[in-house]
Amino acid sequence: MEILRIVVTGTVGAGKTSFIQTISEIEVVNTDRRATDETAQLKRDTTVAFDFGRLTISPDQAMHLYGTPGQSRFDFMGDILIRKAHAYILLVNAHRPQDFRDVRRILNFMNQRVQIPIVVGLTHMDYPDAWTPDDIILALGLFDTTRRIPLVQVNATDRTSVSNALIALIHQWTCSGFGSSVRLR
Amino acid sequence: MTLASSLEDFSLAELFRMIDQGHKSGRLTIWVSANSPTSETQTCYIWFRQGRVVAASDRPDGQGLTSKIVEKNWLSQRVIERLHGLSSSEIPLGLALKMQGALQAEQLNWLFMSQMQHIWKLLEFRTGRFDLDGKASLPSTEMTGLSTPAMEVVLSGLRTLKNWHALADALPTPDSAIQNITPGQPQIRLNAREWQVWEFAKGTVSLQDIAIQLNQPTTTIQQAAFRLMLAGLVEEIPLVVCKSSLPSPVDELDMLAPATSLSDLLDKRKSETAEKSRVSPSLLQNLVGFLRSKS
Known part of the structure; x- marks a missing residue:
């Protein structure tokens, strides 16, 4: 079985679990537990381990989706997920500027460990106080052409929107010259 | 196009970095109040051109610069108005007065520095809101004709900042490292502490360990690292909190x-x-076709 592993990461409430639930053909293996700290005020359940979803493409090909932990993003679990991934999507809640510095940390964490294709998915863009993509690029430090990462707008509960984000990721993959055969680390 | 948020959510220091790096222009309005619900709200205005600070004032009527000149007894309001009227209305007031010989370069520097000090005080406020109006025109009556990059303004302010309470959440965490992201040596002027911390910017040593090695409080190292981050020299790199040999x-x-x-x-x-997992072109092609057909 040939498996494409995609990590879906981002801050609490950015839509990681919804993203995987929307596209997965199986019921998402969801290890959500009731949050007990201040995170609970933002999101009733938050991912303390990780989410898992699957999409079978053909009898011998599949895509696996892994949602990173919402609270402890930088523990060994997240580290393992990232090192096993072929590509990842970073979801950013566009109307929560207080999360942008955490998103920046996640990006740096990822960049230090792996050089794999990435797209940034902007969620909650329909909120009136959502920041524009240009301003989010600046806030995340992605203005530099050497750090420029494709941005897509994502509705994590809409199948077409999630599909388009994944297609953008694959497009980024082929454009960024990761080659026809990618070897796992 | 406006950019708005609360200072609790996005600090003024980080906003200045955005303005500098994005070469933004316009008027930034900031409403701040002391950290008590009963305190009165102050409104401040800062103007930018292409990422550079050109003026700052706490007056909405465009008379902030004139009032400072009058306070210093350098010129009367009547003389200022008459001399400025002789110049094009687009020429900054300070520059116009200098061209008329009414003010010296040192006086303009003092006036501009006074505006910068006004900005530095704002860095201490944790509670408030801001709104950057990118379409607002620049007020010639508040401008000295001098300007400085927004990044330099905020770095200077942070080097002398006594109360870092407003920036507590923005600082890199003690268990993070910093990684140099620019080739070669920094091109901007750093102070001694920043140089010391920059030497550790290899993404491997936590800030708390740097503090131990430099025999400094961790907060001092966090603050220096934050300034390096704002200057675009380093990025914060979270370190994995523990390792495990458990099965993946x-x-x-x-x-x-x-x-x-x-x-x-x-x-x-x-x-x-x-067999190590590989991804073939056919998988990617099939996946794209699959996603398009199912969406």
Whole structure:
């Protein structure tokens, strides 16, 4: 079985679990537990381990989706997920500027460990106080052409929107010259 | 196009970095109040051109610069108005007065520095809101004709900042490292502490360990690292909090997903060990076709 592993990461409430639930053909293996700290005020359940979803493409090909932990993003679990991934999507809640510095940390964490294709998915863009993509690029430090990462707008509960984000990721993959055969680390 | 948020959510220091790096122009309005609900709200205005600070004032009527000149007894309001009227209305007031010989370069520097000090005080406010109006015109009556990059303004302010309470959440965490992201030596002027911390910017040593090695409080190192981050010299790199030799949960789920029995799982484990996973062009092509057909 040939498996494409995609990590879906981002801050609490950015839509990681919804993203995987929307596209997965199986019921998402969801290890959500009731949050007990201040995170609970933002999101009733938050991912303390990780989410898992699957999409079978053909009898011998599949895509696996892994949602990173919402609270402890930088523990060994997240580290393992990232090192096993072929590509990842970073979801950013566009109307929560207080999360942008955490998103920046996640990006740096990822960049230090792996050089794999990435797209940034902007969620909650329909909120009136959502920041524009240009301003989010600046806030995340992605203005530099050497750090420029494709941005897509994502509705994590809409199948077409999630599909388009994944297609953008694959497009980024082929454009960024990761080659026809990618070897796992 | 406006950019708005609360200072609790996005600090003024980070906003200045955005303005500088984005070469933004316009008027930034800031409403701040002392950290008590009963305190009065102050409104401040800062103007930018292409990422550079050109003026700052706490007056909405455009008379802030004039009032400062009058306070210093350098010129009367009547003289200022008359001399400014002789110049094009687009020429900054300070520059116009200098061209008329009414003010000296040192006086303009003092006036501009006074405006910068006004900005530096704002860095201490934790409570408030801001709104950057990118379409607002620049007020010539508040401008000295001098300007400085927004980044330099905020770095200067942070080097002398006594109360870092407003920036507590923005500082890199003590268990993070910093990584140099620019080639070669920094091109901007750093102070001694910043140089010391920059020497550790290899992404491997936590800030708290740097503090121990430099025999400094961790907060001092965090603050220096934050200034380096604002200057675009380093990025904060979270360090993994613990390592584990446990079997990878990814491996477990990869096996579980397509398996139907225990023997399948065991066979799968063997084959996974023997064969490193690869992604072929056909998988990517098939996936794109699959996603398009199902969406």
